[in-house]
Amino acid sequence: MPIIHYIEADGTEYEADVVVGSTVMQGAVDNMIDGILAECGGSCSCATCHCYVDEAWFEQVGEAGGTEKIMLEMAIDPQPTSRLSCQIQVTEELDGLVVRLPESQY
Amino acid sequence: MQKVIIIGAGHAAAQLAPSLRKQGWKGQILIIGDEAYIPYQRPPLSKEFMAGEKTDDEILIRPLSAYDQHDITFRLNETAVKLNPLENALTLSTGESIGYDYLAFCTGARARKVPIPGSDLEGVFYLRSIDDVKGIKHRLDVRVKDRAKKSSKTSDSANVVIVGGGYIGLETAAALRKMDVNVTVLEMQDRVLARVTAPEVSEFYQRVHAEEGVQIRTDSIVSHIGGEGQVSTVRCESGKCFDADLVIIGVGVVPNVELAEEAGLLVDNGIVVDEFAQTSVSNIFAAGDCTSHPNALLADSLMNGRLRLESVPNAMEQAKTVAASICGQSLPYASYPWFWSDQYDLKLQIAGLSQGFDQVVIRGDHKNSRSFVAWYLKQGKLLAADCVNRPKEFLVAKQLLSRGIKVDPALLVDESIDPKTFLQ
Numbered sequence: 214m215p216i217i218h219y220i221e222a223d224g225t226e227y228e229a230d231v232v233v234g235s236t237v238m239q240g241a242v243d244n245m246i247d248g249i250l251a252e253c254g255g256s257c258s259c260a261t262c263h264c265y266v267d268e269a270w271f272e273q274v275g276e277a278g279g280t281e282k283i284m285l286e287m288a289i290d291p292q293p294t295s296r297l298s299c300q301i302q303v304t305e306e307l308d309g310l311v312v313r314l315p316e317s318q319y
Numbered sequence: 320m321q322k323v324i325i326i327g328a329g330h331a332a333a334q335l336a337p338s339l340r341k342q343g344w345k346g347q348i349l350i351i352g353d354e355a356y357i358p359y360q361r362p363p364l365s366k367e368f369m370a371g372e373k374t375d376d377e378i379l380i381r382p383l384s385a386y387d388q389h390d391i392t393f394r395l396n397e398t399a400v401k402l403n404p405l406e407n408a409l410t411l412s413t414g415e416s417i418g419y420d421y422l423a424f425c426t427g428a429r430a431r432k433v434p435i436p437g438s439d440l441e442g443v444f445y446l447r448s449i450d451d452v453k454g455i456k457h458r459l460d461v462r463v464k465d466r467a468k469k470s471s472k473t474s475d476s477a478n479v480v481i482v483g484g485g486y487i488g489l490e491t492a493a494a495l496r497k498m499d500v501n502v503t504v505l506e507m508q509d510r511v512l513a514r515v516t517a518p519e520v521s522e523f524y525q526r527v528h529a530e531e532g533v534q535i536r537t538d539s540i541v542s543h544i545g546g547e548g549q550v551s552t553v554r555c556e557s558g559k560c561f562d563a564d565l566v567i568i569g570v571g572v573v574p575n576v577e578l579a580e581e582a583g584l585l586v587d588n589g590i591v592v593d594e595f596a597q598t599s600v601s602n603i604f605a606a607g608d609c610t611s612h613p614n615a616l617l618a619d620s621l622m623n624g625r626l627r628l629e630s631v632p633n634a635m636e637q638a639k640t641v642a643a644s645i646c647g648q649s650l651p652y653a654s655y656p657w658f659w660s661d662q663y664d665l666k667l668q669i670a671g672l673s674q675g676f677d678q679v680v681i682r683g684d685h686k687n688s689r690s691f692v693a694w695y696l697k698q699g700k701l702l703a704a705d706c707v708n709r710p711k712e713f714l715v716a717k718q719l720l721s722r723g724i725k726v727d728p729a730l731l732v733d734e735s736i737d738p739k740t741f742l743q
Binding site: 256257259280 | 337340341360362363380381382385389631632635657659661666668710711714715718721739
C-alpha cells in the first residue's frame, strides 16, 4: 500500500498507508489528520482539502484542471503546487508522496 | 474510566469522536447507531449512490479500522429509548442501562412522513438512509425485469413519481434519469425549491429538468396513492393521475428530538443549545441537524437569533465545538452556512442563508445557459449566493460574507469584472 506523508502547518508529520484508488484527502480523513477538513466528502465543492504537493512530486501528481483549478485560485494562500487533495487519486507510483497542509482551510 | 456516549452515528458523530481524541479525551467513547452501518456520507445517497456510481464502502466516511485505532466503539442496530439526566443513565432498546459522564445528541433528522392515503403501499419510499436507497434500487430492478418480460419493447422504462420538488427530489430525479427511468416530480407549490430559493433559480431548475426529460408538475397536491397491494398510480387533487411503478416522497425532514424532550431537555424546533453546543443540561451536548442553535452572524436572516440547519458542514463544525466543550476548552460556534447540490452537469454551491432577502440580482444568463449566480441581498447587504457552475463566485461570496464586504449590486452582475476584485 502506498505511503503518503502529510505535514501539518505546525510541522507535525503523519505517515499514512492509503489504498490505491483512494484519494489523498480520504487518507487524511481516515487517519484523522486535522489539516484537511473535506466538508463536502470529496465532490470538489468546498475547497477545504487544499494541500501543497512537495515540489519533487508535483510533476508526477500533475496540475489541477477545470473546477479544481478555479477553486484553488480562490483558496487561502494558493501556491504553484497547490491541489485539492480529494482530486488526487492514489496510485502505486505515488508511494512516498509528500504533501504539506495549509495553516487554515478558510 | 470516564465515558462519553454519542447517540446517533451520522456525520456529527463521525466528527465528534475523533475530535474528542484530538482534544485529548482519554476516556471511553461509545457511539450508538440505530442503523446497521458505521457513519457514512448521506449527500451521495440521492446522487452517486442512487445512480450506482458509488458502493456502500465508498460512501463510508472512514473505515472501521480508523475508529478502532482510536479506541472508538460502536453499538449498531440499537436505539436509545430513555434518558435519565439526573442519574446520567441511558437505556437502550435491549433494556440495558449505561452510565455516562458526558452525553452528545447527534441524532440528526428523519424524513417527514405524509398522511396521504395509500402511502403505506409497497413501492412507496422515503429517502434518508442507505437502506431506503437500496430498497428503491431493488424495486427498480424488479420492475424493469417485469416490464421486459411483459413487453417486447426493451425501451419500455419504469415510471417513478417523486413527491416534493426540493433538493432531495430534484437530485433523485437527476440520478434516476441517468438510469433511463421516466421521472415525474409533483410539487405542491407553484415552483420547485420554493422554500429555499428565488423564483429565478426555481425557473432555471425547472427548465433544466425539462431539458433532461423530467416532467415537473407544480401546483400539484397529491390526494391519493393507488394500487392493489403495490403502488400503481398517483392521483392529484386536480384529478390528474400518473402511472407509477415506484413513488419517492421527499417533503422535508423532522429533527429527532423526542428522547431529549422526554428527558426534560429544552426543545424548540430542535434541541436547544448555546454557542458551545451545550443543552439545558450541563453535561449533555448536541450537534448537527437535531439542534436549534444561535448564530450571531446571521442576525439579518433570523427572527429570534436561532436556527436549525440541515447541513453536513454545520454538523462537522458543531461537533468540533462539542469536543472542545467536553474537553474543557472553548470553541464557540459561529460560521456562515454553505450547501451544495449536484444535478446533471450542474454544480450548485450556496454560500450563506438567503432567508429574509429583499433583493435578488443575477450574474449570467439563467434563462438560456447553465451557469449563473443569484445574489441575495437585504438592504444592500449580501446574505447569500446561489452559484451554478460558478465555483469562483462561490468562494468569493463566502469571503464577502465572512469579511462583511459590501459590493454594489451593479458590480455583482457585471460579467466584465473579475469577481476576485470584489474582495479588494
